[in-house]
Amino acid sequence: MSSAPPERTERLVLLLTQHQEPLFRYIFSLVACEADARDILQETSLALYRKFDGYDLSLPFLPWAYRFAYLQVQKHRDKAARSPLLFSEDVIDLLAHDRERMEPELNQRLRFLDLCLETLTARDKELVTSRYAMRQGAVEMMQRFAMSRRTLFRNLELLRQRLHDCVTRQLQSEGLS
Amino acid sequence: MNLESRIHAKLDGEITPDQHAQLEALLRNDWQARRLYLELADQHARLLQQPALNTGRIMQPSVGRLTVRWRASAIIASAAAIVLLALVIWPRKAVDKEATSNGVAVLSQTLDAEFSEPNVRSGDTIAPGKLTLNKGVAQIEFFSGATVLVEGATEMEILSAWEARCVRGRVRVHVPPAAKGFVMHAPDVKLEDLGTEFALNVKGRDSAVHVFEGEVIVHTKDKAPASLKVGMSLASTAAGVLPEDFLPISELQGLIRQREQRRFQQWQTWSEGVSKDPRLIAYYTFRHAPDDRWDRLVSNFAHPQDKIRAGGAVGAQWTQGRWPGKEALEFKRPGDRVRMNLDGTYAALTFACWVKVDSVDKKYNSLLLTDGYDSGEPHWQIYEDGSLMFSIGYAASGEKRITARYNQVYYSKPVVTADSLGRWHHLAVTYDNVSGMALQYFDGKEVGREVSALHQPGRPIILGPCELGNWGLPTQGHPFPIRTLNGAIDEFAIYHDVLSPSEIQTLFEHGQVK
Numbered sequence: 001m002s003s004a005p006p007e008r009t010e011r012l013v014l015l016l017t018q019h020q021e022p023l024f025r026y027i028f029s030l031v032a033c034e035a036d037a038r039d040i041l042q043e044t045s046l047a048l049y050r051k052f053d054g055y056d057l058s059l060p061f062l063p064w065a066y067r068f069a070y071l072q073v074q075k076h077r078d079k080a081a082r083s084p085l086l087f088s089e090d091v092i093d094l095l096a097h098d099r100e101r102m103e104p105e106l107n108q109r110l111r112f113l114d115l116c117l118e119t120l121t122a123r124d125k126e127l128v129t130s131r132y133a134m135r136q137g138a139v140e141m142m143q144r145f146a147m148s149r150r151t152l153f154r155n156l157e158l159l160r161q162r163l164h165d166c167v168t169r170q171l172q173s174e175g176l177s
Numbered sequence: 178m179n180l181e182s183r184i185h186a187k188l189d190g191e192i193t194p195d196q197h198a199q200l201e202a203l204l205r206n207d208w209q210a211r212r213l214y215l216e217l218a219d220q221h222a223r224l225l226q227q228p229a230l231n232t233g234r235i236m237q238p239s240v241g242r243l244t245v246r247w248r249a250s251a252i253i254a255s256a257a258a259i260v261l262l263a264l265v266i267w268p269r270k271a272v273d274k275e276a277t278s279n280g281v282a283v284l285s286q287t288l289d290a291e292f293s294e295p296n297v298r299s300g301d302t303i304a305p306g307k308l309t310l311n312k313g314v315a316q317i318e319f320f321s322g323a324t325v326l327v328e329g330a331t332e333m334e335i336l337s338a339w340e341a342r343c344v345r346g347r348v349r350v351h352v353p354p355a356a357k358g359f360v361m362h363a364p365d366v367k368l369e370d371l372g373t374e375f376a377l378n379v380k381g382r383d384s385a386v387h388v389f390e391g392e393v394i395v396h397t398k399d400k401a402p403a404s405l406k407v408g409m410s411l412a413s414t415a416a417g418v419l420p421e422d423f424l425p426i427s428e429l430q431g432l433i434r435q436r437e438q439r440r441f442q443q444w445q446t447w448s449e450g451v452s453k454d455p456r457l458i459a460y461y462t463f464r465h466a467p468d469d470r471w472d473r474l475v476s477n478f479a480h481p482q483d484k485i486r487a488g489g490a491v492g493a494q495w496t497q498g499r500w501p502g503k504e505a506l507e508f509k510r511p512g513d514r515v516r517m518n519l520d521g522t523y524a525a526l527t528f529a530c531w532v533k534v535d536s537v538d539k540k541y542n543s544l545l546l547t548d549g550y551d552s553g554e555p556h557w558q559i560y561e562d563g564s565l566m567f568s569i570g571y572a573a574s575g576e577k578r579i580t581a582r583y584n585q586v587y588y589s590k591p592v593v594t595a596d597s598l599g600r601w602h603h604l605a606v607t608y609d610n611v612s613g614m615a616l617q618y619f620d621g622k623e624v625g626r627e628v629s630a631l632h633q634p635g636r637p638i639i640l641g642p643c644e645l646g647n648w649g650l651p652t653q654g655h656p657f658p659i660r661t662l663n664g665a666i667d668e669f670a671i672y673h674d675v676l677s678p679s680e681i682q683t684l685f686e687h688g689q690v691k
Contacts, residue, residue, distance in 0.1 A: 084194035
């Protein structure tokens with residue numbers, strides 16, 4: 001493994017720090033599994049570290065990083081090609097393509113997400129905290145909220161759908177003026 | 178099971194192979210399905226990383242877990258440090274590409290100046306090139322720090338921030354220590370300034386120099402460089418140089434002050450007349466009432482004076498307007514605004530104002546907006562691309578809120594551009610509910626003319642509670658958008674009629690800075 005000189009490494013640390021969140025979101029949208037996405041993010045960070053010499057600092061970082069992330073996603077897919085729960089190559093391709101076009105809009109949606117989270121009922125907030133902040137598993141949550149597995153996931157689905165609708169509404173009314 | 182449920186099942190890892198195959202088929206064939214999936218996946222990914230809830234219980238178990246996984250592979254330990262650091266620090270906003278300009282100087286002040294080059298105005302940034310003054314006085318500040326005062330018929334060539342040429346006419350040059358080395362060319366001679374003030378007169382092929390202060394090195398073709406010190410002059414036959422021929426900067430400043438006072442007085446007289454226009458709904462000239470101890474009153478000067486229509490400043494601070502002595506309100510912070518309540522139902526409108534925009538830094542930058550955005554309420558803003566944006570909407574029958582389908586938006590061409598920032602400009606819009614025509618003006622000239630396809634004649638226009646420079650009380654449940662104007666307003670007139678293009682032109686001419 002070739003290693004970049006220290007100041008270049010610092011530069012990469014900074015860039016990764018700045019872009020780690022959008023990079024994770026990009027990868028996640030292509031695999032839809034958190035653990036896989038985290039693994040791929042690590043592989044991608046490594047690939048970026050190795051290939052950092054080839055990066056032109058005057059160009060935006062994310063499009064460059066997405067190319068590596070995309071390759072890592074395909075690589076990950078090839079390793080587990082038999083799994084029926086992974087997207088096929090052509091679907092990943094379509095999603096990656098659409099996502100890059102939609103990116104500004106997705107970023108705009110996130111601005112409203114925080115506001116919409118505040119509008120949730122106390123119980124829904126509990127669910128969000130438990131599922132996302134505390135990373136509780138299904139069994140733990142079923143006990144905590146005294147719900148069947150089916151009800152639990154149904155509730156999570158409804159909650160996320162409400163958030164999505166709220167964001168869409170906010171976006172539409174902002175488009176107005 | 179519908180598309181949404183399949184997507185959620187996928188995100189939760191609860192999807193069965195059959196459902197997965199169905200989801201995949203939908204994503205493959207339908208771009209709208211992909212769009213919905215990408216929106217939901219992105220939302221989920223964000224929640225996984227930042228469950229921003231005010232529960233005070235946000236934990237970061239993922240980092241701990243990652244550390245363990247990373248330790249397992251020692252080969253890549255150095256990169257692990259990078260990734261871990263990346264995981265704990267929240268990302269900042271990416272920096273956009275930096276704007277550039279090829280300017281090397283600023284035309285900082287002018288007095289009755291006329292240039293041969295079109296569209297040269299006080300405050301302009303000057304790029305290298307010719308600058309020909311036909312009459313008047315102009316002060317040019319080079320980015321190096323050197324200042325050149327140009328008087329009468331003078332032809333200059335700006336070469337860089339450090340170099341200029343006087344082709345003919347009279348210039349006076351001031352070079353502070355920071356700009357030492359500034360070079361002024363004249364026919365057959367090159368003057369290198371060592372931190373001084375000197376005057377130069379060029380007539381035909383002849384030049385004359387006089388040093389008021391400091392030292393100048395004179396380079397000529399044949400002779401060795403000569404040093405010229407305080408009080409010394411160097412003149413060839415035809416061109417003479419008498420120190421008293423050159424306008425000192427202090428005098429220019431005095432003349433400019435006088436002119437500004439004259440302009441302010443002229444405007445005041447004119448404004449008295451405007452305030453008697455019976456078509457006015459309200460007329461704010463931002464004259465600060467001396468007896469207003471709260472300092473927040475923005476009086477309505479439309480005759481007969483209607484106190485109910487006075488505005489109330491919130492946050493916004495008093496500052497200088499178009500001329501010294503003329504007041505304005507400055508809008509900077511997200512809360513800054515002027516609140517008003519303008520009752521009545523109207524068939525037509527004109528908004529006309531003097532605004533100095535410092536920056537178009539938000540998506541929407543408020544001029545005048547009604548609270549909320551209900552049927553018949555106009556909004557007037559500067560859009561992010563610098564265009565003026567007038568909008569009015571009428572909700573579908575039975576609905577209160579206006580949806581995108583019923584929103585009539587009129588954009589002018591972009592006018593508030595880098596070149597017009599930081600200066601006083603006249604903005605106006607007229608609209609009537611019969612023709613549906615929205616006309617927008619910038620410095621008296623038409624910049625937008627449009628009738629919306631959604632227009633239906635005869636629907637009423639309402640203002641009610643509204644504000645200048647902000648939109649702070651938006652529709653219920655709407656997130657709190659920041660639309661503060663970044664700039665200052667020093668005159669705002671609201672009419673219940675359409676002013677003609679020539680009337681708008683007159684408003685501009687009488688109100689312009691010079």
